[in-house]
Amino acid sequence: MAEHECVQLVPIFSELGSEQLDTIESIVRHHHYPAGSTLFGADDPLDSLMIVANGQVKVYQLAANGREQLLYLLQTGDIDGEAALFENQRRTSFGEALVPTDVCSIRRSDFQDLMQKYPSISINVLNVFGKRLSQLERQTTSTATESVEARLANYITETAAALKTDTFKLPLKKKDLATFLGTTPESISRKLALFERQGLITQKPGKVIEINDADQLLW
Template sequence: MNEQTKTAHNCSGACSCNAHRSCISLVPIFNHLEPDQMDEIMSVTHPATYKKGELLYRPGDTSDTLYILHSGLIRIYRLAESGKEQLVRFLNPGDFTGELALFSESKHEAYAEAVKETQVCRMKRSDLQHFLLKYPAISLKLLQEFSNRLEKSERQTTYVATEKVEARLALYLAELAKKDGDTITLPMSKKDLASYLGTTPETISRKMGSLEDHHLIKQLNHREIVILNLDGLLFL
């Protein structure tokens, strides 16, 4: 366990117990279970709080724990040999990380950092494997989540593989528009978006301005954007 992980502290009191129960009921791999089954799972999970900037784990740490996010925000990222950061994904309440611990004893290859004060529930590999055998429906939900992760990973690979940064950004915005409509809210800062798309924050700002000049988008503020011409974005 790394030093920052040691700073996580267990919750206590009635409010914390309610938060603990809510943590289990949030995550899709568990929220379909009966209340008594969720209580059984809750009995072997341990709530913990991480302050902004603290790491849940880092490369080289033993991967033997499933982390379920109850509140806050976690970002998963890797560092290239050059030291350049590559954002992998963000975790929101109900998401989880550390699932590779289910299948084998391994080491983490990425960083998991609390973006703000964050509460999680932690479950050890042996306990989760027990429930996978006892409640097969959890396994099916887990496979569904892995499928969703694979789809998102392939989409990110498409972004980064696109030669022109402007095209990467346009494709990303178009994907958000397909899901959220004409007015979209960036789910991350421009710094993190730059890392996600494999470029720099300065380039993101410049390309946003270019898309706006070409009347493809309109920036309402640093996060909200109106898509004026979806076909034009896709054409890029």
Template sequence: MADTCVARVPVFASLSPDDQHRVETLARPTHLHAGETAYSADDDVSQLMVLHTGRLKIFRLSADGSEQLVRVLLPGEFTGEASVFTGQRPDSYATALDESRLCVFRHDDLRALITQHPDIGLRMLAAVSERLSDTERRLGSLTSRGVEGRLADYLLGLPSAWRDGIATVTLPLAKKDVAALLDTTPESFSRALKGLAAQGLIVVGAGRSVSITQPDRLQRLVDVVA
């Protein structure tokens, strides 16, 4: 059980090993190759998808057909809770960014599971509430800060490795996708990176590595327009 999606997902963490095993029997293992679609808007599905390994990109399509990135799921996170709870069809698309494994729970199975273990439903609600709070914070950042401020806030929120007062982070997505998350263009994103680097706040390393050399000053840049 130690390496299953049920064992590693926070909403199932409170269950005993025996109960986790029972949940595991309800899961439908799904394997996706990079670029493969997990679901599309208006699919006639009602299911919870829990990511075990890999990354899943959630996005919407605008009227002109361009992608609007909503979020990227990492291992242990889930999507599809809205369609499961409301019965509505999804309004977004999900595509695997990497080779990914998922556990899929059908609506009826999940409903029976929550009836038997109400704390799972409460944990799901808590996770969704946290996601909504993060979305509200992002929207507030988009309306109150320029691109440099939004980028600074994003970098400070990434997992970091500290050494000698310097925090090194790795962008989890391609720069164009991070730009989409920050509601800006790749060109403006690149200018913002160069601008923060010119101020001595960051050093852009190889690949997707960024070193935050002045974390306190970078935080002040965020706070000044918060």
């Protein structure tokens, strides 16, 4: 594997120099998870910060009625576990690798030491928090107040905008996308078919979607 592997990937360490990254790399643990395997579950002790070195991880919760809610889709370079870095808490969500995934982890006490030594890290962590909070705030507002149609249209245009392309492949199975948007796979199928009938999008094999009229899609 490469030199600073995961440590280099992560924005929270971006202000650090090469030797400092070496130091961090030396205290990092490496893990590999096959597709479909579980990284962590609710009630697990939350004792380390995880860095996705390569792959894709879905983070979800289970409601009391057993239904699943996808909260985050972690990509290469994303971190997780920052929510309780200084408190003894347990996890509240599940983590599952969607593809073969490499993960680096730093134990909580080690990370605390790092933050003492390099204050820029704490500020970066706070910013990661901020992004996650505002993403989640928007998600909450969206699922609570908008129709499935509007939420799906939003998701499509935002995903396309993030990739800077009009034609892209959905990064999730419809089942997972459904739990992310707070709906069902059937409803997604129907709404996509509707968008296609309206000429707003074109669906191609392999979960590929082409946007024909982004403005109209958002009303």
